Amino acid sequence: MSKEESGAVTLEQIVSLCKRRGLIFPGSEIYGGLAGTFDYGPLGLALKKNIENLWWRMFVDMRDDMYGIDAAILMNPKAWEASGHVSGFSDPLIECSNCKNRFRADHLEDSNVCPSCGKTGTLGAPRQFNMMFATKAGASEDDSATVYLRPETAGGMFVNFKNIVDSFHPKLPFGMAQIGKAFRNEIAPREFLFRVRELEQMEIEYFVSEQDWEAAFEAWRSGMHAYAKALGLPTDQLHELNVEAEDLAHYSKRTIDFEFDYPFGRRELWGLAYRTDFDLGAHQSGSGQKLEYLNEETGEKFLPHVIESSFGVGRTLLAVLASAYREDELGGEKRVYLALDPKVAPIKAMVSPLLKNKPELVEKAKDIRTELQKVHPAIAWDDNGNIGKRYRRQDEIGTPFCITIDFDTLGETPELKDTVTLRHRDTGDQERVSIAEAAGRIRQAIS
């Protein structure tokens, strides 16, 4: 039964697989959890790192016009006053006087009937609720300063714009990039990794002269599609939504939402926005520091304009999982597998001796594993249970290759000496290849 035959994957299936196989757990689970937080286990962390490293390599390492930074989560509150977050980063909130549940006013379909308890006339007036987490820094309650956990990583880049210019003297256009945590006190965290209170972002601020914004915007649009392709996201599940002029934020002249068909509907995955010189202008006013860029050839000084591309890591990971989830039947048995691109798969290959109680097989298999770990460290070992069960366990976590060492590998059939069984995840097909060939296949698949 293919995925198409069995119907689309549900969010519950993904959540269950993530928990069962150690990808992602609810945060603080033994204490009953903490809404909107998740803890990544070994395989989820490996998947997340692969998604982030692919992004960093494509958009930072392999370019000469990008400056990666890692700014602090706690920032001087004046930065969030200048950016408008203190006054404006808020959701309108409505409470039901009967059941005490709260709802986002802009999500309510009927402002007369409580969607939770069903009573009419119990919903109050909307109140603005700032989504930034506040805390106090300093030695006592009385005189300490209120600071905020950053609600987005972008701010950390704008406040370091001058540092990058002063230290590296980059020529326009150039960009800054950052991967890091951000925090939003969401009223109703939901849909697993989709709407959370502690999130991870990958963001790029690309600085250009005003007249160059359209070309840069198009280049980043292409870049985002190239990244989607590298991740293995199916193009037919990814959609561009051109935000209409009347819906644009006041500072933006063009925005594209990249939307993805999640199990729970089409939702925003990534964003691309031309933000004019709004951000640098706001921080220049707020800080009193000149943030102008000097064109050394013309002597011209001006505030660069910016193209921002913004990627939620959790949303990306959820899209990767949802699009890779498959159920089929193999050898007469149902199976679940993740058709992950080998570049993002947590484990690249599993090595296994056919029998665990034959020391010569085990020893040879260990040697081969060590050899393959020179290609990539994420080569798993499994000698537990029969070989079919080992394959299924790897299928479920998306391992593209399984390599089995048997007596022929040791030379029992002389012409098969130093060959192994290479088994492919998606088809279950097996072939006999040399050890060097197996290493080459892994290398090719992940590069």
Place this chain on the structure above:
Amino acid sequence: MSKEESGAVTLEQIVSLCKRRGLIFPGSEIYGGLAGTFDYGPLGLALKKNIENLWWRMFVDMRDDMYGIDAAILMNPKAWEASGHVSGFSDPLIECSNCKNRFRADHLEDSNVCPSCGKTGTLGAPRQFNMMFATKAGASEDDSATVYLRPETAGGMFVNFKNIVDSFHPKLPFGMAQIGKAFRNEIAPREFLFRVRELEQMEIEYFVSEQDWEAAFEAWRSGMHAYAKALGLPTDQLHELNVEAEDLAHYSKRTIDFEFDYPFGRRELWGLAYRTDFDLGAHQSGSGQKLEYLNEETGEKFLPHVIESSFGVGRTLLAVLASAYREDELGGEKRVYLALDPKVAPIKAMVSPLLKNKPELVEKAKDIRTELQKVHPAIAWDDNGNIGKRYRRQDEIGTPFCITIDFDTLGETPELKDTVTLRHRDTGDQERVSIAEAAGRIRQAIS
């Protein structure tokens, strides 16, 4: 003038280099900063990632008994009640009634005289000051829950102990590892990266049967020295301090502080502690969830004991920088360079055409750089100014190799075709090698 001749490096020299060359900036600098926070620029971030990746590879990737996780920073507050942090993670604080400055009571040499304004009899009684940052999660001020930013990454591992056991069925001994941010509302952040409010930790909780604790403790002690060696930290600046029985935390039966000779004195760098079954016991009581481990062979159930090794990333990075900082004289000119181990150096090599206005040189140099980026992406390009200045710029950020392409590379002297000048950072020595040889030297130095 060698480092020895010029005297030890000062903290000011390191801070200045970090700012000037884009390694590390004060947090929110354009807004006057935020005490105890720092922002990493491109080169500081690369150095930090190399330090972390080396740790992760040595202690997680290349072992089969380690489970890496990435838990949320916001945790259910009950976890910190159970661990004792809510009641006990505090410093005694004393205020001067004259100058209003506050001091840690345990740091005051004379409790009668204010060390700031010098007045006598103005210091008040000590007050306990909890160092955890608190915030509110939830939809309104009234009923939202107080949650804490984790003060250490360890807690995220203990609360996931059961998840790891249930998903992976590891056999004892096994460990959990995590790299992530932690937050401490230090009364007096100081000494650059040494005492900060937002820090990054690398921690390992290694679970053993009680009778095996001493062997595991010794193994981790060796592992920590091996890591110090891999980082290039000089053994004569690293010291073990065996914490005396009367100074041990109540749950610890043995603790070693690894201390380092920083420019500002000998201070704690890393910690190694045998913590008995205190942590799992506390979380078992606090959560009401059974955290016992079942030995499937004997049927025995028990709480594993734990060896914790804890590494501050910022303190490690500062030790690496301080021990690598050198001043000498080369070619009649003073220079500053960082004698970083190539494994941790932010840039592995710089490639440069001898002249920037000769297209054939530039093209060849670019081809060679692309070739070398297959060895490692961090191969810089510099064609700015004269070649001596380019070398000095790389020296200052610790780039181990510079590779210069000239007309001989293009075949002007036929027997030198496809050879380059390979220049060594520490000595300034230059040699003529083939392109393949240059690639091999880089590969060897970083592996």
